[in-house]
Amino acid sequence: MSTERHLRLPGIAYGGDYNPEQWPEEVWAEDMRLMREAGVNMVSVGIFSWALLEPAEGEYDFSRMDRILDLLHENGIAADVATPTAAPPAWFFKTHPEALPVDRDGRTLSYGSRQTFCPSSPAYRTAALRISTAVAERYADHPAVAMWHIHNEYGCHNPECYCDTSAASFRKWLRAKYGDDLDALNHAWGTTFWSQWYYSWDEILPPRATAAPPNPTHQLDWRRFCSDELLSLCTAEREVLRQAAPHLPATTNFMVLRTFDSLDYWRWAPELDILSNDHYLMSDDPEAEIDIALNGDLMRSLAGAPWLLMEHSTGAVNWQPVNRAKNPGEMRRNALAHVAHGADGVLFFQWRAAKAGAEQWHSAMLPHAGTDSQIWQDVVRLGADLRALGEVRGSTHAARVAIVWDWDARWALELPSQPSGELRFQDLVRDWYTPLWRAGVAVDFVRPDAPDLDSYRLVLAPSLYLVDDTGANRLAAYVERGGTLAVGFHSGAVDENCHVRLGGYPGAFREILGVRGDEPFPLLPHQSVGLTGRVPQGATADLWTERLRLTGAEAVATYADGPLAGVPAITRHAYGSGTAWYVATHPDPATLSAVLEHLRREADVRPEHEAPAGIEVVRRRGAKADYLFLIDHAGQGAEIPAEGVELLTGKPVVGTVTVPEGGVAVVREPRSTSSGE
Template sequence: MNDRTLSVPGIVYGGDYNPEQWPEEVWAEDVRLMREAGVNMVSVGIFSWALLEPSEGVFDFSRTDRILGLLHENGIAVDLATPTAAPPAWFFRAHPEALPADRDGRTLSYGSRQTFCPSSPAYRTAALKITAALAERYASHPAVTMWHVHNEYGCHNAACYCDTSAESFRRWLRARYGDDLAALNHAWGTAFWSQWYYAWDEILPPRATGAVPNPTHQLDWRRFCSDELLSLYTAERDVLREAAPAIPATTNFMVMHNFDALDYWRWAPELDVVANDHYLMSADPESQIDVALSGDVMRSLAGGPWLLMEHSTGAVNWQPVNRAKTPGELRRNALAHVAHGADGICYFQWRAAKAGAEQWHSAMLPHAGTDSRIWQDVVRLGADLRALAEVRGSGGTAELAVVWDWDARWALEFPSQPSGELRFQDLVRAWYEPLWRAGVAVDFVRPDADLSAYKAVLVPSLYLVDDAGAANLTGFAEAGGTLAVGFHSGMADENSHVRLGGYPGAFREALGVRTDELFPLLPGERVALSGGGTGSLWSERVRPAGAEVVTSYTDGPLAGVPAVTRHAYGAGSAWYLATLPDAETLAGLLGRIREEAGVAAGRAAPKGVEVVVRRGADADYVFVIDHAGAGAEVSVAAGSVELLSGKPVDGVVVVAPGEIAVVRERRASA
């Protein structure tokens, strides 16, 4: 860890503050209400480039000077942003070549946000210039507690297919392959379809073509796009760090639903404070599971506590139907993020906009003002977070890890797979959900991570894995751990080349099975399994090669063929799930697997009640969150204290319907 830490005491509480959207006479009311709500930090200036630099090289910081002064006078810290996510119109009129192009070759226009080519030299120069000007002016300002670099990298321009991007892509490839074009041709398998390259200049981004593009070309392109945006982040961060070495820098990740543009394992080490934006999907009937999954991924990326930079008090504005949150949901969501490692809770945005593209996005101070349920909930949450100040810095308790890998995710979802129905995050969530219901703490890990702290490692989906990652995972089982691998894993190497000799490729020996042919299932199709239950999405002709059969298919073309196996491997065991069992059957299998590993379920709680533990230096913090709305009683240690109420708890904490309790349990060893 670095020594640049966020100095705001307790749990951070606030959101994006955009006072430029309002007359200056509103600002005093803003800070008065922030104090009433318990806000202690706001992000300022995220989309203010056009106001800070009204013409090239001409800066106007007068408004920001007044805003930062007002906030500091009222004891509110500032997360000061570089405004580089939204270049002004004058920039694009001067540099039209900086506009991005899509896969079809169309140049996109300015008029929204992130309408720039990430490889544009003109954009980089202008972005670093405004960043340097901000750093020079505010590096020693007493309000500035953190730098907020850019905003949601890759949200709208994760890839640009213009000629400038093509040149940058070729430079990236030359570095990756040691300037050896033969090595690239081998890695990409260009002997197929006469794709062999004889000169670097022949290589283009994977633009729209008449047939399926080369999968390794696409994979390297995704890696390049992630790295190209990361280079923009580090360039701005370094300018800020030179001006203010002690002030931490962050940017906001988007570990939520289906955003997959960036490899955050590569990004996280570059951030002083790891932060995330998370929004619920209205169509998800149990979005609280996504909150938990996202939080666990973030805690794993950060290696400890993290900051929730954005979420919503109510409805968002960008889904087909944008539903409001139900009574109590604002509070449950926020405290669930804290339960899963967040040391800060922030929203987009402070005051709901009356104009612009996000005018129907909820905010801490809604259109209805203070006479609203949202405002009442915001004030209550502020009091809750003050009561939880001591939770800050506490960590997780996981003995079980789930493998998560962006390369494997990208490669799985490229065209021409055996099934177009496979979605990485859906498969991970299918395995995660029964663990969540059982109250099992989960960390997420890279394939090559140190696994020594875990008793069980689950691999729901890892289509692509290099030799080192595969050896690390199988070595975990050989050394005494319990490994469980999902179908279509280990099939390809780091170049997305199929591993020969039978499936599941890299894991064949450790799993003690061999498959010679795949039988993916049609949408809605199911196969019956011995012992009850069904499988969906996938089946394959598995032949045991040392493994014992746990479950078999009982109908269809593979009747009698193993569907789930277990193999004693070294001092441990390796399980293989060659289909996606229904939720109940999968829960039973994962329960058996983790019990074999010695990973116990969490504390007993009614269905729909989430129990999460954060571990402090001398106490555990037990979060009990009733998502089901029926109330709950959960056992806790005698002599505990419920922090939100300040009341002692002796043996059982009672949670009212739809409510939350956070109990401090002193550990016997403390």
């Protein structure tokens, strides 16, 4: 990310998507008054305004946007100005019907919504860059503009298009990747299987619907291509913006969510000046606060710095089967948890709840009920909280534990025809993350090929089914130099081409783990086995087992029953100057927590701060002080040892700080009294 282009905004950014074009102009003055009352200091504008800004090809009407930006500037509110390319207007598709996306089954999708375009369409690219150029040139020097917002949620609804134009672009991408060597592609894809050998590049198609399971490497390369194709659109718009306004930072809102896996954000992150994320709770998640923390830590790791929460919700969303409203205090806890995990901005979708359109039942900062509502009271209170936390902006985190995260591994694990179709990458990672979160242990996320792992005392790879030689070698070297590594089951099984690593499991990690498996034994749904050894009494495991023998490691736990009774299930191996553990099954939560606690103690990793169960503890580190966030998710309240100043109330803290029931405390601790790593 750029160090020259940054958001020049004092304090923590607060606001949301502002869509005044959906309302009569006489409402705008009220918007300004209420934004000031709430403490809003930045809004995103123009995200879905293409049809209004360019009513016909090459004809522009900026009069409305001019008035909006002038009004924001007059009221001291910064603008995050969008290129409106996520929603091409109807006239574009009437002229260019070939730009409509085609799904895997060959159906052409219609316009009438958002993001219904083919990412490979030359006509779309030309039109998108034209409107982006017009917006950039008009507003590059407008005093309200603080940042550019490229597109919106790339790939949210059109991560893949299977049309002939996309097929041609896919082939071009493949020729670049394989050095125009068709034999190299055939080898990488293993096309001798099922007579899939290609004799001409023109024979290669996207992985469209087929009668039987498609080639896994074909599918994996397709996922990589689709991510890169959308990234090429993003960087093309970014260049237009930089040419017009080299001083302004640009972002696009990621979707680091449990439900979205279409883009490789490790590849996207270096291309943007500021990283931002949209995060929404899943109504069926009983511990959504863990998801907030995990995704916040992943965003912070992608950014290598603080980031912006570009969208979340004050209450219910509109796109889940049942859209749960938030409980009292939950919105505030959510927002401040994002700040705790590195967000230097808290924005919502959207400012004023829509009365028409597909998102009319999505909550907003100003709800349908207006200011006589609990949501509005909470919004105003949150604005005051964020003003009180202004000094936290720019502070960082220091973690001694890293979790390996890789989109290639995620995509490959969830392809069809696995030994078990029950494996979900993000669920497996969250299983390992959760005990660390409960213990108040700071966590970074890293790529498997990260070159600087030595700063971590403990590295965890819960799910690394696919790993290339570089990643495997760097993890091995980390252990050899004295690090502690724990690897989850079914890891190291295939290389970057999805080819099985022969010679036994866990493939790339056999040597450092000191084990060899010869057959996976996945368990059926609702089936479990017992574990015995250095694990809690009554320990069980489900989802996965494998026949394993020791080749240097020691057994920490074995299967107590089932077809693999007596076989090692959890192992420990001294390798070089370090230690490598293998968790060859899916232990129950209490057992996995006990294993990870043992690993932490062995690696001398301590919690950020002692606190009772139900209190989330996170520390951000500033230049002269630490900021200790204490968030009560259990609703019990607590007295926590601390010294300093509680920023939300401004009161000095001597000995202990009170965390209100269901509330939050943020203590500025002088660096000399900080207790963590």
